[in-house]
Structures are given as structure tokens and as C-alpha cells.
Amino acid sequence: MRPAEPLPGSVQPAASDLAIRIVHDNCPGVAGMKTAWGFSALVTGLEKVILFDTGSDGALLLENLARLEIDPGRIDIVVLSHLHGDHTGGLAGLLQANPRVQVCLPASFPARFKEVVQGYGATLHEIAGPQEICRDVHTTGVLGRRLKEQALAIRTPRGLVVLTGCAHPGITRILQTVRRLHPEDLFLVLGGFHLEWVTTWKIAAILRVFRSHGVRYVAPTHCSSDKARRLFQQDYGPACLDIGVGKTIALADLTT
Ligand SMILES: [Zn+2]
Numbered sequence: 001m002r003p004a005e006p007l008p009g010s011v012q013p014a015a016s017d018l019a020i021r022i023v024h025d026n027c028p029g030v031a032g033m034k035t036a037w038g039f040s041a042l043v044t045g046l047e048k049v050i051l052f053d054t055g056s057d058g059a060l061l062l063e064n065l066a067r068l069e070i071d072p073g074r075i076d077i078v079v080l081s082h083l084h085g086d087h088t089g090g091l092a093g094l095l096q097a098n099p100r101v102q103v104c105l106p107a108s109f110p111a112r113f114k115e116v117v118q119g120y121g122a123t124l125h126e127i128a129g130p131q132e133i134c135r136d137v138h139t140t141g142v143l144g145r146r147l148k149e150q151a152l153a154i155r156t157p158r159g160l161v162v163l164t165g166c167a168h169p170g171i172t173r174i175l176q177t178v179r180r181l182h183p184e185d186l187f188l189v190l191g192g193f194h195l196e197w198v199t200t201w202k203i204a205a206i207l208r209v210f211r212s213h214g215v216r217y218v219a220p221t222h223c224s225s226d227k228a229r230r231l232f233q234q235d236y237g238p239a240c241l242d243i244g245v246g247k248t249i250a251l252a253d254l255t256t
């Protein structure tokens with residue numbers, strides 16, 4: 001999966017055109033886009049077009065992609081964060097539309113799941129430890145004991161962009177892991193933070209961890225909970241990005 005080394009003297013394209021579009025989310029965003037429980041985000045502006053998670057419903061995912069005029073045939077790599085159906089349920093629909101993708105999933109996924117993916121003709125990459133997915137994109141490797149989950153860290157000229165699915169291993173543990181693996185600053189953390197049923201006191205402690213790591217922007221969605229989204233909004237102000245299905249977070253627009 002490691003791309004060829006650039007030729008000596010060639011300029012490494014930095015991910016300054018990075019854009020993340022939320023294509024499946026239970027949090028509403030843009031009018032006309034359909035919501036359903038789950039999460040999926042399309043990442044462009046990199047060496048490869050990446051779909052991070054697939055939401056719960058393939059038909060809805062494809063419908064939302066069509067509404068955003070995104071051809072599923074453009075997707076090169078699908079990264080699945082963890083086994084829950086609200087992140088993997090849309091995969092079959094996506095593979096029917098585009099079977100020529102690479103699917104990066106935790107090695108702990110059931111054998112039957114992997115067989116089905118390969119049955120569509122997709123290439124399987126089983127993830128255990130941290131590794132490069134494509135240029136500028138690294139997985140944290142699979143974290144968590146019971147519920148295995150991977151997150152992505154994307155290198156940009158502004159710092160690292162971290163993408164989380166449900167953050168079952170703990171959002172703070174994911175941030176600590178990214179910090180351990182990469183020297184760059186944390187610029188943006190986006191995705192599900194898994195803060196439903198978490199007390200206000202605990203969320204305040206989590207916010208302190210975000211601040212201690214110097215996270216510049218946050219975009220909590222999916223399973224982050226309304227309460228946590230409100231508390232992040234209060235703490236981060238405009239640097240807590242308005243996010244939901246159909247919204248685009250473009251690196252170039254984050255100017256502060
Ligand atoms: Zn989950």
C-alpha cells in the first residue's frame with residue numbers, strides 16, 4: 001500500500017486541498033440530504049479519494065453521494081473504523097456501485113465479512129498496527145480491547161486532521177495515540193466522539209485533554225451527543241465547526 005518514493009528533487013504535494021464531506025450522518029446538515037444513524041465521510045484532495053466508514057444504509061449513502069454529485073467510481077479506498085453496522089452497513093451498496101476499491105479494515109473483522117468484501121472483487125487490507133494508507137494518511141492501528149477500532153491521521157500543512165468513527169476506545173486515547181505516532185500538531189478532530197451518557201464533568205475533562213494537545217478545530221458529530229456538541233461549541237466557539245450530513249470541511253476555509 002505504500003506509494004512509490006518520490007523522485008529526488010520532486011515536490012511532495014501537500015494536502016492543502018483537503019476537503020472532508022459528510023455523506024452519511026444522523027446529524028442533519030444540508031437541506032435535502034438524508035439522515036440516518038451512522039457515519040461516513042468522503043476525503044478528497046489527497047493522493048487517493050478515501051471513504052471513511054459507510055454509514056448504515058447503502059442506498060441512502062449512494063443517494064446522498066448523487067445529491068452531492070459525487071461519482072462513487074472516484075473512490076479509491078474505503079476505510080472501516082470498526083465493525084458496528086452504522087459504519088459498515090453501507091459497504092455492500094458502495095461495492096455494488098464500485099467494486100474496484102481497496103478496503104482497509106481491522107484484522108479482527110470476522111472471516112465471513114472479509115469473504116463477502118473480496119467476493120465483490122475489492123482488495124482487502126487487514127489493519128493491525130499503525131501504518132500508512134496512502135501518502136499523508138496514516139491509521140492509528142487497531143485500538144481497544146473488546147471493541148477494536150482504528151482512526152485516521154491525515155498530514156496537512158496546518159497540522160494533523162484526525163478522523164474518528166465512534167471513538168469506542170476513547171477519544172482521548174485516540175488523540176494520545178496520534179500524538180505518540182506523529183510529531184505534528186493536532187489541527188482538527190472530526191467524527192464521532194462517543195460521548196452519549198457521559199457526564200458534563202467528564203466532558204469538561206475531555207475538553208481539557210483536547211486543549212492540552214493543542215487541538216485547533218473540533219467537529220463532533222454522529223455519536224458525540226447533543227450535550228457534548230453544545231459543550232464543545234461553548235468551549236471552542238467558532239472553532240467548533242458546524243457539521244452534519246452534506247456539510248464540507250475544507251482546509252482552505254479554516255483561516256484562524
Ligand atoms: Zn460503534
Ligand SMILES: [Zn+2]
Nearest residue numbers: 086165166223
Ligand atoms: Zn457509530
